[in-house]
Amino acid sequence: MAQNKHAERSHRGKATIDRVAAPFDNRSTSTHHSFELFDLDSMPNWLTKSAVTSAQSYELKCPCGQEINGERRSTFRRVICKECGEPMFVLPNDIYPKPKPKKSRSKKGRGKKSKGVAVSPFAGVGDQFVDVKVKIKQKASASTTKAKQSLKLQAGSLRRVFTPFRLVLIMIFVLVIATIVSVNRGRAMAAAEVEMRQAAEIGFEALKEKDFENAAKHFLNAAKASKVAELDDPYSRLIRQLSFETNALQHLSTETIYDATLEANQYLANGTPKSWKDHFELHYSGDWVVFQGKMKRRAAKQGEEPTEHLFEFEFPLSINDRRVVITTEIEAMSELLSMRNTAEEDAFAGEPAYVIFAAQLDTCQQDGDDWVFTTRPSSSFLWSHYEILLETGMGPDELIPENALRAILSRQTKVQDLADMPSTAVQPDDGGEA
Numbered sequence: 455m456a457q458n459k460h461a462e463r464s465h466r467g468k469a470t471i472d473r474v475a476a477p478f479d480n481r482s483t484s485t486h487h488s489f490e491l492f493d494l495d496s497m498p499n500w501l502t503k504s505a506v507t508s509a510q511s512y513e514l515k516c517p518c519g520q521e522i523n524g525e526r527r528s529t530f531r532r533v534i535c536k537e538c539g540e541p542m543f544v545l546p547n548d549i550y551p552k553p554k555p556k557k558s559r560s561k562k563g564r565g566k567k568s569k570g571v572a573v574s575p576f577a578g579v580g581d582q583f584v585d586v587k588v589k590i591k592q593k594a595s596a597s598t599t600k601a602k603q604s605l606k607l608q609a610g611s612l613r614r615v616f617t618p619f620r621l622v623l624i625m626i627f628v629l630v631i632a633t634i635v636s637v638n639r640g641r642a643m644a645a646a647e648v649e650m651r652q653a654a655e656i657g658f659e660a661l662k663e664k665d666f667e668n669a670a671k672h673f674l675n676a677a678k679a680s681k682v683a684e685l686d687d688p689y690s691r692l693i694r695q696l697s698f699e700t701n702a703l704q705h706l707s708t709e710t711i712y713d714a715t716l717e718a719n720q721y722l723a724n725g726t727p728k729s730w731k732d733h734f735e736l737h738y739s740g741d742w743v744v745f746q747g748k749m750k751r752r753a754a755k756q757g758e759e760p761t762e763h764l765f766e767f768e769f770p771l772s773i774n775d776r777r778v779v780i781t782t783e784i785e786a787m788s789e790l791l792s793m794r795n796t797a798e799e800d801a802f803a804g805e806p807a808y809v810i811f812a813a814q815l816d817t818c819q820q821d822g823d824d825w826v827f828t829t830r831p832s833s834s835f836l837w838s839h840y841e842i843l844l845e846t847g848m849g850p851d852e853l854i855p856e857n858a859l860r861a862i863l864s865r866q867t868k869v870q871d872l873a874d875m876p877s878t879a880v881q882p883d884d885g886g887e888a
Contacts, residue, residue, distance in 0.1 A: 810859075
């Protein structure tokens with residue numbers, strides 16, 4: 455019975471301590487302590503150690519924002535806020551001794567393990583590297599997810615804009631526009647072909663009357679129309695060839711290459727080569743000149759890119775011990791050089807390298823001891839028609855008789871694949887073919 459009473463009294467003591475300790479949980483952090491409950495058998499010895507060793511302060515904050523602080527007393531008391539008069543409750547001094555702090559097992563374990571064991575300076579680097587890799591993967595995964603979501607949103611917006619019905623309408627609209635463009639282009643090409651033939655007929659009539667000015671104007675219009683119509687048959691090439699020849703005839707230079715070279719030597723002797731350049735551009739550049747002689751492929755100099763259609767024509771006379779060279783580009787020249795000599799021609803004019811061509815002058819520069827004349831790009835062409843050539847002042851002579859001259863022009867006509875001149879364009883009294 456005594457033991458049961460003692461146990462019951464011990465149980466009641468623990469419950470009482472629980473109720474007493476509960477209010478202390480509301481104290482401020484400066485006076486809050488954690489408690490360990492003991493059996494009643496050890497309570498007398500524990501209470502004998504209780505004593506207030508130092509002053510205990512308190513800090514309270516009033517609802518009005520005013521801070522109230524001071525020192526605790528041995529009994530409960532109430533303090534009044536000086537600003538708003540709000541009463542505040544202050545607990546007495548804590549008379550119970552502070553519990554001894556528990557020793558951390560983890561620290562002991564680490565301390566024991568670290569004794570006598572060398573710690574690597576790279577310890578933990580692997581874990582940090584793994585953490586970095588994980589973070590990188592997470593960021594990459596997040597960015598990939600965002601990109602996929604944005605692509606889905608864009609695809610969704612595109613699907614909303616380009617619905618099947620709208621796509622069908624767009625395709626129908628494109629087909630209609632393409633059909634209209636194709637029909638208009640076909641009509642324009644057909645109209646250009648008609649215009650070419652009409653202008654060519656007028657040009658042939660003017661050519662028959664030797665009205666070369668009107669012939670040049672109408673053949674030029676016909677040539678432009680043939681390009682619009684995108685024609686490249688022998689008849690269209692004939693029209694363009696007649697346009698070249700008649701327009702070159704109308705704009706022939708009044709001075710010869712010989713005269714230009716004499717002037718160039720004079721400027722060089724006076725020590726004013728730069729002035730010669732300005733003089734040439736003013737009086738010679740753009741003028742048409744007809745050349746007759748041997749042509750050879752021009753070798754590319756150091757630093758120059760080789761050109762397949764670049765050829766060199768050497769003037770037959772040297773002026774003041776200086777050679778005169780004319781460089782030009784003619785596409786048909788490569789095919790012409792591959793042809794064989796014609797048996798009915800003499801050895802001089804029978805060579806395919808002997809040509810008659812016309813070109814517009816572009817520049818004249820000194821190259822060592824030579825004067826080099828260059829022609830404007832795409833202006834050079836091989837001559838084809840004998841009657842128009844006679845109007846330039848270049849005709850048969852003792853070196854090249856009429857039959858040889860006609861043979862050269864016939865060979866150049868064949869290389870360019872030109873149609874025959876209409877019979878109505880040739881005067882009956884000429885008795886020759888163009």
